[in-house]
Amino acid sequence: MNNLVIIPVILLLLLFYPLEGAFCQNYEIRGSVREWIKNYIEGPQDQGLMETRIKMELLSTMGESSAFHVKSYYIYDGIKKTGEWEFQEAYVDLYYGWGDFRFGKQIVAWGKADELNPTDILNPQRLGNFSEVKNIRKIGLMMFKGSFWLGENTLTFVWKPEFDYYRFPTDNPRFSFIPIPGLGELQPDLPENELKNTEWALKFERTIGLYDISVSYFEGWENIFTPIFTYDPNHQVQILDKLTFRRIKMFSADMAGSFHSFGVWTEAAYFRTEDSGGNDPAVKNPYIQIVAGTDYTFMNGLKVNLQYFKEYITMINNDSEEQMEESIMSRLGLGFPMRQAFSSRFSRDFGPSEQHSAEIFTLYDIDESGYMVQPKIIYSPEDALNLEFGLNLYGGGSESMFGRFKKNDEVYIKAEFSF
Amino acid sequence: MKTRSSIAALMLILSISWSDALLTAQEQMTGAQIMEKVDTRTVPVDSRMETIMKLIDKRGSVRERTLKSYRWGDDKQIMWFLAPADVKGSSFLKHTYDDRDDDMWLYLPSFGKVRRIASHAKKGSFMGSDFTYEDMGDRKLKDYEYKLMGEEKIDGKECWIVESIPNKGVVTDYSKIVSWVWKTEYMLIKEDFYDRRNQLKKKKVLEPVNVGKYWVAQFMSMENLKSKHKTEIYMNNIEVDTGLEEKLFDTRYMKRIHR
Numbered sequence: 001m002n003n004l005v006i007i008p009v010i011l012l013l014l015l016f017y018p019l020e021g022a023f024c025q026n027y028e029i030r031g032s033v034r035e036w037i038k039n040y041i042e043g044p045q046d047q048g049l050m051e052t053r054i055k056m057e058l059l060s061t062m063g064e065s066s067a068f069h070v071k072s073y074y075i076y077d078g079i080k081k082t083g084e085w086e087f088q089e090a091y092v093d094l095y096y097g098w099g100d101f102r103f104g105k106q107i108v109a110w111g112k113a114d115e116l117n118p119t120d121i122l123n124p125q126r127l128g129n130f131s132e133v134k135n136i137r138k139i140g141l142m143m144f145k146g147s148f149w150l151g152e153n154t155l156t157f158v159w160k161p162e163f164d165y166y167r168f169p170t171d172n173p174r175f176s177f178i179p180i181p182g183l184g185e186l187q188p189d190l191p192e193n194e195l196k197n198t199e200w201a202l203k204f205e206r207t208i209g210l211y212d213i214s215v216s217y218f219e220g221w222e223n224i225f226t227p228i229f230t231y232d233p234n235h236q237v238q239i240l241d242k243l244t245f246r247r248i249k250m251f252s253a254d255m256a257g258s259f260h261s262f263g264v265w266t267e268a269a270y271f272r273t274e275d276s277g278g279n280d281p282a283v284k285n286p287y288i289q290i291v292a293g294t295d296y297t298f299m300n301g302l303k304v305n306l307q308y309f310k311e312y313i314t315m316i317n318n319d320s321e322e323q324m325e326e327s328i329m330s331r332l333g334l335g336f337p338m339r340q341a342f343s344s345r346f347s348r349d350f351g352p353s354e355q356h357s358a359e360i361f362t363l364y365d366i367d368e369s370g371y372m373v374q375p376k377i378i379y380s381p382e383d384a385l386n387l388e389f390g391l392n393l394y395g396g397g398s399e400s401m402f403g404r405f406k407k408n409d410e411v412y413i414k415a416e417f418s419f
Numbered sequence: 420m421k422t423r424s425s426i427a428a429l430m431l432i433l434s435i436s437w438s439d440a441l442l443t444a445q446e447q448m449t450g451a452q453i454m455e456k457v458d459t460r461t462v463p464v465d466s467r468m469e470t471i472m473k474l475i476d477k478r479g480s481v482r483e484r485t486l487k488s489y490r491w492g493d494d495k496q497i498m499w500f501l502a503p504a505d506v507k508g509s510s511f512l513k514h515t516y517d518d519r520d521d522d523m524w525l526y527l528p529s530f531g532k533v534r535r536i537a538s539h540a541k542k543g544s545f546m547g548s549d550f551t552y553e554d555m556g557d558r559k560l561k562d563y564e565y566k567l568m569g570e571e572k573i574d575g576k577e578c579w580i581v582e583s584i585p586n587k588g589v590v591t592d593y594s595k596i597v598s599w600v601w602k603t604e605y606m607l608i609k610e611d612f613y614d615r616r617n618q619l620k621k622k623k624v625l626e627p628v629n630v631g632k633y634w635v636a637q638f639m640s641m642e643n644l645k646s647k648h649k650t651e652i653y654m655n656n657i658e659v660d661t662g663l664e665e666k667l668f669d670t671r672y673m674k675r676i677h678r
Contacts, residue, residue, distance in 0.1 A: 109531030263537030
């Protein structure tokens with residue numbers, strides 16, 4: 001959505017805001033300033049990122065019955081010398097004894113796994129800088145969310161009239177997620193802007209014993225485009241023709257809790273992609289994505305978080321069909337085209353008030369033997385001031401995404417002050 | 420007149436005898452009985468307060484956190500962090516049970532979702548303070564063996580000293596906890612925590628205040644003797660029996676925006 005559109009959207013949201021709130025509400029402005037410099041360890045383009053990001057948030061509450069929240073970023077690209085405003089969220093909350101409602105541009109986080117969330121498909125992401133934190137990568141969209149409290153159960157309904165899709169780093173040849181010639185020049189064919197094309201989702205949650213569980217259903221569109229090729233008989237090659245989105249349905253479930261002393265969670269999603277003709281080879285058969293994870297904190301404070309991710313494609317009848325299915329990129333959930341992966345996160349807080357931390361995150365693509373390793377240290381000399389120093393290291397087989405990035409190892413420093 | 424004097428004299432004798440009997444009964448109490456009284460003492464139906472948490476390192480530099488906190492009896496507590504800016508919006512929910520481990524959840528706005536705190540993580544520090552998640556929870560009576568160690572007067576308050584040793588199989592960071600219990604109100608006012616090598620690790624001090632018909636803590640400190648780090652918690656604007664609804668103490672409320 002064009003950022004200019006956000007102004008009437010905010011005004012519209014204020015109409016939903018209780019009238020008396022205009023006279024007795026509390027306002028608060030808060031935010032942060034962040035400077036992030038990344039350099040490639042290997043040339044030729046040795047400057048990866050020089051970004052200043054100013055976050056501004058306006059929060060307003062009226063007692064405990066409603067709230068208004070706007071979150072925006074001013075992002076200045078120090079390499080291109082350009083700046084832009086991005087309104088990530090602007091919504092009104094209404095709180096009742098029997099439920100909560102949120103109207104407006106918002107982020108809805110689903111799933112209980114850590115970073116790898118197949119069920120978390122309501123907000124697509126900007127992967128231009130994929131070492132950015134997930135919450136900033138997400139694109140806020142116009143949605144209505146209603147949570148109804150039915151005894152111990154919560155039923156959440158989301159209606160999503162605005163559509164957007166995963167943005168890949170097409171303008172940075174060093175980080176090409178999808179190595180298809182001409183991809184950067186082509187604009188995807190978006191679903192028609194009609195009521196029947198709007199998306200919706202439903203989630204049912206409850207706690208059973210030591211486990212928080214939920215089941216959910218989503219009906220809408222893929223948020224990663226499908227490249228469609230046509231055959232050029234003159235040059236005898238496939239040419240990228242268009243980028244399309246297909247209707248999908250997702251059935252999913254997740255669970256988080258404790259097993260003995262371990263934190264455990266799992267998240268699974270079953271996707272059905274619409275194939276109107278019934279024989280389109282570019283449509284993947286129904287597939288399932290599963291994440292299972294555990295974490296543990298040792299006596300010395302070391303925290304370990306391990307996760308396993310797997311995608312299963314169903315209804316494959318023979319080897320050639322399997323080969324074809326494998327060549328179609330996963331369209332949902334992660335953004336990263338991986339079918340089997342393992343992640344680990346080792347972290348420890350240190351310092352007198354445990355205000356500093358050190359962490360190593362590793363994501364390993366099991367099928368293609370690619371890996372990403374991200375060690376970092378966060379030093380906090382004062383409250384609300386964090387200095388981060390880290391590395392993004394890539395490697396592995398040439399068929400893997402991370403293997404293709406192996407000459408793109410980065411070193412970075414990030415400073416953030418919150419106010 | 421004579422009859423009235425006799426009645427008054429009888430009442431005086433009875434009341435003295437009653438006090439003596441009470442005192443004698445108190446003096447004959449075991450460590451377990453004292454801790455049971457502590458566990459079942461009358462607390463507000465609900466309470467709300469503003470809390471300032473000061474984290475003080477060994478050089479004396481101070482980091483401050485501001486919280487808004489609601490309690491439902493001794494069983495449920497919800498807190499929202501109001502400051503500093505980088506933790507604002509975070510919230511913590513605790514449900515305490517007599518017969519099983521406490522449930523705890525943490526909401527961090529940067530993740531946008533509520534996460535249950537697994538039992539192993541309860542050894543970790545609560546938001547950088549000297550209180551672990553275990554310290555934030557309530558100890559189960561049945562999980563410890565108690566021994567009355569003696570008596571001591573602290574700040575003019577007569578106290579019992581009770582030693583609590585965890586039973587085999589109880590998951591805890593401590594080998595022993597020594598508690599000073601204020602006799603009049605069956606309230607903890609000081610505790611020493613010993614590590615697994617049986618060395619004194621942390622000291623907790625509470626200052627009670629009378630609010631309405633209850634005694635509640637208005638100040639609490641926890642000092643880690645090894646790291647020389649200290650956490651002071653000041654409870655301000657304490658209100659009791661305000662009519663809070665139990666349903667507020669639910670994960671659904673953790674995400675709500677608070678000031």
